[in-house]
Amino acid sequence: QVQLQESGxxxxxPSQTLSLTCAVSGDSISSTGYYWxxxxxxxxxxxxxxxxxxxxxxxxxxxxxxxxxTMSVDTSKNQFSLKLTSVTAADAAVYYCARLKSGGSSCLxxxxxxxxxxxxx
Amino acid sequence: xxxxxxxxxxLSASVGDRVTITCRASQNIRNYLNWYxxxxxxxxxxxxxxxxxxxxxxxxxxxxxxxxxxxxLTISGLQPEDFATYYCQQSYSALGTFGQGTKVExx
Numbered sequence: 262q263v264q265l266q267e268s269g270x271x272x273x274x275p276s277q278t279l280s281l282t283c284a285v286s287g288d289s290i291s292s293t294g295y296y297w298x299x300x301x302x303x304x305x306x307x308x309x310x311x312x313x314x315x316x317x318x319x320x321x322x323x324x325x326x327x328x329x330x331t332m333s334v335d336t337s338k339n340q341f342s343l344k345l346t347s348v349t350a351a352d353a354a355v356y357y358c359a360r361l362k363s364g365g366s367s368c369l370x371x372x373x374x375x376x377x378x379x380x381x382x
Numbered sequence: 383x384x385x386x387x388x389x390x391x392x393l394s395a396s397v398g399d400r401v402t403i404t405c406r407a408s409q410n411i412r413n414y415l416n417w418y419x420x421x422x423x424x425x426x427x428x429x430x431x432x433x434x435x436x437x438x439x440x441x442x443x444x445x446x447x448x449x450x451x452x453x454x455l456t457i458s459g460l461q462p463e464d465f466a467t468y469y470c471q472q473s474y475s476a477l478g479t480f481g482q483g484t485k486v487e488x489x
Contacts, residue, residue, distance in 0.1 A: 307469065308471075308480040321476050324477075357426075366413060366414045366416060366432035366435075367414075367478070368416045368432075369428060370431075372427070373425060374424070
């Protein structure tokens, strides 16, 4: 059974950098055909895709966030990470990591439980 | 960007009812359409991918149909555990946008 677990600070100060890590178990992050994704959900709102990364390091970022995002993958630890710079109150949300299964209609077939990030001084 | 519009935004239904949720894409997305269920405080859970393929472990009362721009999620015989919010998501473009969600509540 594939499991994903987000970790990172729950509180970030405005203008600072949000850093989250997603640990993957039950599957190798180097598996062919899977991308590793970050999605966020503002309180009481819908889902917003932040971006995704392949084990090779290739990435796709949401254009609206692209200038502030960096994603990376650590195959030795079977985990991937998100950095979002210059955060504001608008970045407060629940952040999910998920596995994107590619091919045909690609879909997010496994998700982490989510981690709430608050932006406040 | 491809916009996904769900209707209704919310609905009230009783256990045993047949429920239909509609999702419309702003352009032709062929069969690149997925459905997710989200319960309060939990992560979304994949129900259906590629319009009508049931994810492993999902009850057969869930079904999907449609093509092009118009899609439907049907729950045949609503169960207490089905009260949740449902999202459609297109995977036609690199940025797989989600619909705004449909909340299914108990009548």
